[in-house]
Amino acid sequence: MVLVTGATGILGRVVALELLKRGKKVRAAKRSGSNLQEVRDSYRFYTEDPDAVFNAIEWVEVDFDDLTSLQNALENVDEVYHCAAKVGFNPKDEKEMYHTNTKGTTNILYACEQSSVKKFLYISTVAVLDNFNEQGELDEDSDFNSKEEHSAYAISKHMAEMEVWRASAEGLNAAIINPGMIIGSGGWSQSSGQIFSVFENNRFTFPGGSAYVDVRDVAEIAAELMDKNIFGERFIAVSGMKTYEEIGKAIRKKLGLKEPVVLKKSQLGIGRVFNVLLGWLIPPLRMVTKSNIAAVTSFNTISGRKIEDRLNFRFIPVNESLEFHLNNYINDKKS
Template sequence: MILVTGGTGLIGSHLLFHLIANGNKVRSNFRTQESLDKVHKVFGYYADDPSHLIEQIDWVQADITDVGGLDSLFDGVEYVYHCAALISFDPKDFKILERTNVEGTANVVNLSLKHGVKKLCYVSTIAAIGPSIKEKEVTEENEWSEAKASVYGITKYEAELEVWRGSQEGLSIVIVNPGVVIGPGFWKSGSGSFFTYASKEKMYFIPGGTGFVTITDVIDAMTKLMDSNVHTERFILVNQNMTYEKMFRKIAPQLGVAPPTKEVSKFMLECFWRWDWVRSNVFGKRRKLSKSVAKGLYRQKKYSNEKIKSELGFTFEDMDKALAFCCDKFIEQE
């Protein structure tokens, strides 16, 4: 039995499809019926009868922060993909981020040890990787620094420490650190918002850039690592380092719209995060742009994918084809 936590998210839902399509016995947790509807939508991108596949998954209503309700989730489980996480860059969400990402991961690690799980794959993020040194490509060995990290990055790094702790106690583990994951299905959050924003033919794009990776590459790397003898290692998963401007220039034409042409200036970003702080603290609004995130948008961040290529002989897919697929699915739903 394979357990996938967070099976109703972007990575989790695509991973479930891959595992079920390849004949694996799979269990996953969920929280609401609405989240299962999202999985059905994702499966529908790849299968004519998504309901038939979804029914083959052993669904258990459980929350990774609820220790009491988690034990039965691990019965008979041999392998675990821990994808569940909360994503937020609002400093006010630090406590709930810590509870979900750190304490939740500690629960998964502890139960994996208790039930004798053979191997665990933890889905982290490049936000938990140390910053660039002298503009060089970031590698898995870059030293962590909390000073410039987002609250999300901090909690994901602390979650990694729980996974490393599990490895010291005898659990076989691998960690993957994906960049911005490009995949269909969640158009109002994460990378999906790139397609939604581009479709509205907006004028401005944010400066800087980061590492991007397709959902297919992430799933392929995770499953190959779990099937291999590799353990006690972490791997950056980045297909291409790209500016946000370039990403929009790739997406917009395939949506039949013009790409944004004006860069948001540093002055505008500085003003916006300050105003965002005011509206959050005075009017109680959710933060859209924290100081740490704004500062990170000033430059192009570059990440090395040499380790995964060297370890597995891994080949990344064509990013343009993946973007075209996403654009087609986005248009179909409009």
């Protein structure tokens, strides 16, 4: 039996599907208010028999603040795929991010110590990576640098990683995947699932860029690492790099919209001044923080070669991934 946390999220649901394909018994953690019907519906994007997939999963309600709840969810579980996370860049979400990402990970690792769990896979983010290699790239040796400017999200995920490595040092077979921005279908209003609606509803974008990866690739990598018993290491999962302008152009062209307008870094700096002066009065201005500006104006090269070499893995190209999931988004809006 395996447990997938965050199974109603854009990634967790596909991890559950991948594990079912490999013949594993899957237990999936959900919150009390989770929309399971939306998850059931989204499986039609990935399989010809979505109802069969959904019904094969054992859904359990889990409270990450309740040790008994976690222990019950872990009963007879051998492997944990910890995908649950709070993603956000709004200062008002900082407390929830630390609670969900850091405290939640700490709690489930503690529960694992008193359970039958033998393997633990944690989904982190490339946002925790600092320090470039000799080729000017970020790779698996790019340790977090506390002196750099980071979002609360990145800090909370780094702290969660520290808990995973602590558990690993104490004997738990654990590994970490650091994906780029995940492109997937369903959950259109959740975390990176908003990529299509954001570019549809907003013409403005930013001068930086990001690493991207298809949700199906991350799920396959997670299952492969666990099946091959590869532990004590981190693995970056990125298919390629794209500027926000490139992504915006591709999405808006497909949707029949005008090309995006790129905001200059100087314009964002002015926005930060207005945040200081008027952020208390105009909530959207509170998003224009120093760490957020740094995030949306940077464009770092991130290497995915380690996972390609270790697993002989070939990522789905970013353009192909965008085409597949954007078509799903468009068709879903029509239905």
